[in-house]
Amino acid sequence: GDSVTQMEGPVTLSEEAFLTINCTYTATGYPSLFWYVQYPGEGLQLLLKATKADDKGSNKGFEATYRKETTSFHLEKGSVQVSDSAVYFCAREGGSQGNLIFGKGTKLSVKP
């Protein structure tokens, strides 16, 4: 069935390290793809999105490119900060109601 698979955490990095969180999806067609971030004690927030193949979403130094060949939408950041510590969720557009299908989330901890 339709699903989103992202790498399991937790991921622990030192400040200024390079970050990659892998995400792949299954779907018929080309759904919009999203990365959401959840900071401690807060709700999920949209980090970035891409609505068609080869689109690159970017925000706050994070980037992800919609790759239809590999059905992937990996999240990257060149230099993470302590304030980036959070749980990151990859998601794809779901049904006709506008709901989202989520991955399990990846917890990122950045140490000073």
Add this chain to the structure above:
Amino acid sequence: GAVVSQHPSRVICKSGTSVKIECRSLDFQATTMFWYRQFPKQSLMLMATSNEGSKATYEQGVEKDKFLINHASLTLSTLTVTSAHPEDSSFYICSASLQGAMNEQFFGPGTRLTVL
């Protein structure tokens, strides 16, 4: 940005009782609200889609008589877990879509339900 609140943030109840969770869009009108459930180390799973003024659409496997959803206004949706049992213990998250902006969802902070 658009803000969604949930109340309560945490609730503990006895088995057999009912619990109501509120989801409010604070600064915008939400034509559609979604209710998700999240088990530890699992994805958010869609439970139901709620449109203002109409009956909620439930996902397969979700009991509509157990999880009552009311979306009485453009800023409020409620989820009532009726006759709660320990297996209903979970993290419940709502989200709301802006009018005319499908796929733009704003999430509440979630409600942790523990049924003893």
